[in-house]
Amino acid sequence: MKLPPSYYLHNNVVEIAKDLIGKEIFTNIDGEITSGIIIETEAYAGLHDQASHAFAGRRTARTEVMYQEGGCAYVYLCYGIHALFNIVCNHQNIPDAVLIRGVKASRGLEMIKKRLNNTNFNNGLIYGPGRVTKALGISVSHNKTDLHGNTIWLEKRKSSTDDIHILSTPRIGIDYAGKDASLHYRFVFDPEKRNTFTE
DNA sequence: CTGTAGATCGTCT
DNA sequence: GACGATCTACAGA
Secondary structure, eight states: OBOOGGGGGOSOHHHHHHHTTTOEEEEEETTEEEEEEEEEEEEEEGGGOTTSTTGGGOOOTTGGGGGSOSSBEEEEEETTTEEEEEEEESSTTOOEEEEEEEEEEEEOHHHHHHHTTTSSOGGGEEESHHHHHHHHTOOGGGTTOBTTSSSEEEEOOSSOOOGGGEEEEOOSSOGGGGGGGGSOOEEEEOGGGGGGGOO
């Protein structure tokens, strides 16, 4: 049920970001398997998106991962404290990525609680890119991890998500992006319908 | 409940 | 040398 390599090669990263809502992300950290169902994402459309680290072809040691073929992880440190997890998309040399901003805890609940220090568990609803990585045990050391391996991977679920319940809004915390700051590149599963995610 | 200061460090100028 | 795809705690109302 893992998402196939071709899934990440689609040339419209905005559609991928939307489609990722409802997929399940797994991590195996030191033998501890935890997972969460994706409920919030943001698309970063590489070359033509001022909000993207790779805007206008910026190519540095940090952004190099984004130019790899879709299907690997881009994890970087934000504000000196938080690891932010992105899924690299599209073909080689096209630096598209999707930021995972929220999940609903699914497998390994006790471990997830422990990682979150038993605070803000909120019935398993985890909002905020920094908290998602904390809950799943993802750190900057997982940068460039191949998403088809056995450390971090994504799976399809039986019940697909109904598009009607996916809302789009502008992205968060990117005021520096000028006109692109108003693009509806953020996708959220309707908070009022989130109970349909119950197993 | 709303608003804001402080934490903390890699990355780019 | 400045700042960020953030989060938390705490102050004040």
